Amino acid sequence: MTTARDTIIDALDVESFLLCESEPEARELIAKLMQSLGLARHVIVSLDFNGPGAHFRVRAYLNKPGDNYTWLKE
Amino acid sequence: MKILLAPLDPVHDAGLKLIKRKLEVLGYPCVLLPPDITVEEIGEAALAEKADLIFVGRTVGYGVEQLFQRVKDVLTRQGVFGKIRVAIGGMAVNDELAKSLGFEGGYGPHTSIEEIHALIERNPELARHITHPVKNKPEFPFPHDYQVKIPETKKYLDQIVDGLMDWVTDKTSPGVRRAQITESQLRTVQGSVENYTALPFTREYLAQSDPSVADFFQKHVCPPSVRQITQDEVTAYLRRIDLAKRNFHPRVLQHDRTKPLVFIQYGTGCPMMDGMHIKVAESWGADGVLHFDPAWGARTEGLMDGFLTNAEDGTPVTYANLSLIKRSLDQATLWSVRAHRGLNTPEIAVLAGNLGAGLTKINIVYGSICGGTDPARLTVDGVEAMRIAARYKMPFDIPTNEELAGVPPHKAFAGMLIMAQLGRRLGAKPILKPLLCHGPYLMVQGLMEQNYVDYNFAKIRALQTIADFPIWPGEPIGFMTHDEEKVKSAATTALHAALCASLGVDAVTTASTDEAFSRGPITSAGRAAALHGIEETFRFFGQSDIVPGPHVKDWTEQLISGINRTLQAVAASPSFVDALYAGLLGNKEDGVYPGRAGKNSVIAQTSLKSGNFGLAPVTMRKNSGPAGKSPRPPAIAARRCR
Numbered sequence: 002m003t004t005a006r007d008t009i010i011d012a013l014d015v016e017s018f019l020l021c022e023s024e025p026e027a028r029e030l031i032a033k034l035m036q037s038l039g040l041a042r043h044v045i046v047s048l049d050f051n052g053p054g055a056h057f058r059v060r061a062y063l064n065k066p067g068d069n070y071t072w073l074k075e
Numbered sequence: 076m077k078i079l080l081a082p083l084d085p086v087h088d089a090g091l092k093l094i095k096r097k098l099e100v101l102g103y104p105c106v107l108l109p110p111d112i113t114v115e116e117i118g119e120a121a122l123a124e125k126a127d128l129i130f131v132g133r134t135v136g137y138g139v140e141q142l143f144q145r146v147k148d149v150l151t152r153q154g155v156f157g158k159i160r161v162a163i164g165g166m167a168v169n170d171e172l173a174k175s176l177g178f179e180g181g182y183g184p185h186t187s188i189e190e191i192h193a194l195i196e197r198n199p200e201l202a203r204h205i206t207h208p209v210k211n212k213p214e215f216p217f218p219h220d221y222q223v224k225i226p227e228t229k230k231y232l233d234q235i236v237d238g239l240m241d242w243v244t245d246k247t248s249p250g251v252r253r254a255q256i257t258e259s260q261l262r263t264v265q266g267s268v269e270n271y272t273a274l275p276f277t278r279e280y281l282a283q284s285d286p287s288v289a290d291f292f293q294k295h296v297c298p299p300s301v302r303q304i305t306q307d308e309v310t311a312y313l314r315r316i317d318l319a320k321r322n323f324h325p326r327v328l329q330h331d332r333t334k335p336l337v338f339i340q341y342g343t344g345c346p347m348m349d350g351m352h353i354k355v356a357e358s359w360g361a362d363g364v365l366h367f368d369p370a371w372g373a374r375t376e377g378l379m380d381g382f383l384t385n386a387e388d389g390t391p392v393t394y395a396n397l398s399l400i401k402r403s404l405d406q407a408t409l410w411s412v413r414a415h416r417g418l419n420t421p422e423i424a425v426l427a428g429n430l431g432a433g434l435t436k437i438n439i440v441y442g443s444i445c446g447g448t449d450p451a452r453l454t455v456d457g458v459e460a461m462r463i464a465a466r467y468k469m470p471f472d473i474p475t476n477e478e479l480a481g482v483p484p485h486k487a488f489a490g491m492l493i494m495a496q497l498g499r500r501l502g503a504k505p506i507l508k509p510l511l512c513h514g515p516y517l518m519v520q521g522l523m524e525q526n527y528v529d530y531n532f533a534k535i536r537a538l539q540t541i542a543d544f545p546i547w548p549g550e551p552i553g554f555m556t557h558d559e560e561k562v563k564s565a566a567t568t569a570l571h572a573a574l575c576a577s578l579g580v581d582a583v584t585t586a587s588t589d590e591a592f593s594r595g596p597i598t599s600a601g602r603a604a605a606l607h608g609i610e611e612t613f614r615f616f617g618q619s620d621i622v623p624g625p626h627v628k629d630w631t632e633q634l635i636s637g638i639n640r641t642l643q644a645v646a647a648s649p650s651f652v653d654a655l656y657a658g659l660l661g662n663k664e665d666g667v668y669p670g671r672a673g674k675n676s677v678i679a680q681t682s683l684k685s686g687n688f689g690l691a692p693v694t695m696r697k698n699s700g701p702a703g704k705s706p707r708p709p710a711i712a713a714r715r716c717r
Contacts, residue, residue, distance in 0.1 A: 010348075010351050010352075010355070010598075010599045011348065011351075011596065011598045011599055011600075012595070012596075012598045012600070014598070014600060016561075044594050044595050046559055046561075046589075046592050046594075047558075047559040047560040047561070047592075049560065056560075058560070058561060060595065060598070062595055062596070064348075065386075065595075065596060066343040066344035066345035066348040066384065066385070066386065066596055067300075067302065067344055067345050067348075067384040067385065067386040069308070070308075070347065070348075072315065072351075073308055073311040073312055073315065073347075074311075075311070
């Protein structure tokens with residue numbers, strides 16, 4: 002394994018609360034956030050918009066079943 | 076040895092009070108200083124009391140490093156440090172920090188009294204069972220007498236099982252034949268995951284298999300979404316598993332109860348990903364794991380071999396894959412390989428038994444009306460699988476996930492009890508597996524509108540009233556109550572587990588927090604999160620039980636009555652198999668129907684004593700013909716897939 006990222010078994014989840022005015026806006030902001038983290042391929046696991054913004058968990062799979070796993074590389 | 080306990084907080088000294096009480100139980104004289112004192116006063120008190128050891132505690136976390144550095148400086152100036160041993164503790168303290176500052180040791184919020192004892196005596200062995208816990212494999216299931224206690228229920232069950240046994244007497248199937256071939260081959264094969272050689276599948280075996288299995292062995296074609304794992308990948312994986320085993324400190328979830336044991340299901344598609352998930356689950360307290368195979372595997376005659384990974388749900392059952400999983404398991408982990416619902420039921424039971432899986436899963440009813448397999452075929456294969464389970468001393472569980480399709484619980488339970496009684500007749504140990512779910516029938520009837528406790532309570536109480544079989548709710552508990560939000564999901568799993576603990580069941584199968592998330596594979600972090608929730612919930616309830624509401628008594632009686640009505644109807648049917656086709660244990664109106672895979676593949680046997688395979692000319696089978704009496708053909712080596 003060459004990087005810390007390579008040690009992740011399967012997925013990296015990001016959970017937080019962002020300020021926004023609607024669920025579509027939250028989705029847009031989450032996409033931009035993940036893009037900025039270099040995790041363009043992601044999926045929103047949960048998203049709950051209310052009041053000041055959205056509580057969300059978004060996931061980027063780094064190793065999916067059947068892949069050539071990064072954690073098996075020397 | 077006299078111990079001085081000194082709080083460095085203005086008010087918080089509960090931790091030191093707790094340690095004092097426990098150390099005094101161990102026989103150590105202790106002196107606890109009051110809060111709001113200076114370091115100089117601690118040094119003076121230690122000298123005056125002629126203490127052998129000082130524990131200095133600081134609850135508040137910020138700035139502890141600088142604070143304890145000053146403690147060391149002051150005590151050194153006083154001639155205390157170096158003369159009297161000093162250890163430190165607090166919310167932000169651990170042994171590593173303490174030793175880096177030159178103290179005897181350190182304790183934090185999760186330090187046990189055994190570890191403090193070991194520190195005092197400078198004897199790590201005193202805390203070895205805490206720092207290096209060893210879990211022993213439990214005898215599972217727990218003892219039961221397997222007796223049906225309600226005479227009416229027993230009468231129907233015995234009638235049904237008598238008829239079922241008569242029905243299968245002169246029948247066999249390609250699945251049964253393959254199981255016999257495989258069992259015979261396994262007697263001579265020594266599998267090694269380090270240098271794997273595929274099982275020597277024969278033409279005789281392939282004659283009993285689907286063309287896709289023959290293509291795999293003869294033309295090296297894998298099914299779509301499947302690829303072969305290289306031996307290099309296996310070697311690298313085994314190194315990682317060995318590392319994980321080296322650092323393994325298993326947790327115990329049950330707090331002060333002995334049951335329920337906690338199982339998780341795996342079947343990500345890849346045996347190596349499964350293995351890593353298993354290591355996570357074992358480390359976070361799971362007692363057992365269940366192997367789930369892909370749906371296509373259940374509808375294919377014959378098994379492939381080699382290390383195969385599937386890009387979709389369900390990990391292919393092969394001798395190699397199961398061997399790799401076995402190599403990944405801790406010695407204490409209970410392992411179940413499900414055989415129950417498809418065309419390879421007896422053969423998978425053989426592989427599971429041969430590889431030392433402690434458990435398997437067989438339910439003819441579920442597999443017939445919900446799993447897509449023809450009832451006649453699965454009845455023949457299911458009975459054989461139960462015989463195999465008995466021979467290998469593998470208890471088998473009987474899932475009732477037909478409830479998820481809409482079958483009412485009383486019908487699902489009637490089918491489950493028939494399987495249990497059949498299993499006992501065949502000398503096996505059956506385990507009832509009611510589904511604790513918010514299933515379609517319960518939703519439509521509004522039986523869980525007020526809570527998730529009462530109807531689940533009634534289900535388990537009904538089964539406990541009827542018979543003393545082991546009960547292992549699944550699969551997983553809380554099905555259809557989970558949410559994509561992680562905390563909600565962990566909470567519902569943990570609370571269902573607590574309910575099961577109250578009901579005294581033997582085990583539970585639990586979901587990860589990704590249970591309701593369907594847009595990607597389950598994650599290892601989701602498994603750990605769910606087990607955290609269970610651990611805390613078991614800690615919260617301890618031995619306190621959940622008390623059922625007022626509806627439970629009536630619902631329990633209604634369930635028992637419904638079960639008996641269903642059993643009566645099945646007993647009156649021409650045969651158990653006819654009852655399955657007729658929908659007496661679940662019909663189209665409920666949401667299920669007889670499966671078609673393996674239809675017309677049952678073979679009538681004429682004479683098992685004649686020395687041949689006992690196969691008569693095919694009367695019911697329309698697919699490929701039986702192998703007949705041909706001499707044992709040459710082996711076909713498995714090779715890499717294209």
